[in-house]
Amino acid sequence: MTLYGGDSIVNVFSTLGNIDIDVTDIFEFQVGDGNKILFWLDDWLKNGTLAVKFPSLYALDKRKSCLLGDRWVNGVFSWAWKRKPNNSQELLEL
Known part of the structure; x- marks a missing residue:
């Protein structure tokens, strides 16, 4: 067989x-330096993509194809929101 x-x-x-x-x-x-991993679209945490897990925040991001290295800079998250998260769902996801 x-x-x-x-x-x-x-x-x-x-x-x-x-x-x-x-x-x-x-x-x-x-993960390394995060410059080959798509922050929202790759399953780098091995429990689903962040775009699926956090759809409201994903919708707010200006750069949906950003790399992990673009978002995690010097040990802190760096965001590129269209506007600040402000409704209950966005704040819950954040």
């Missing part, structure tokens, strides 16, 4: 997913 349906890493990952093996649990990711 063949584990995968072809010679593609995507096919291997797909097959493992079909038998309830989450490939993200197999690999360890390194």
Whole structure:
């Protein structure tokens, strides 16, 4: 029996997913300086993208494709809001 349906890493990952093996649990990711990780769009915390988890804040960001290194500067978050978060949902997410 063949584990995968072809010679593609995507096919291997797909097959493992079909038998309830989450490939993200197999690999360890390194964030580094954050200059290769999309802050909102990559699953760098391994529990879902921030755009999905915090949709109100994502909608406020001027640069939705910003890098983690753009947002985490010298140990503090640096934001580029269209306007300051001000409604209850935005403040809750923040």
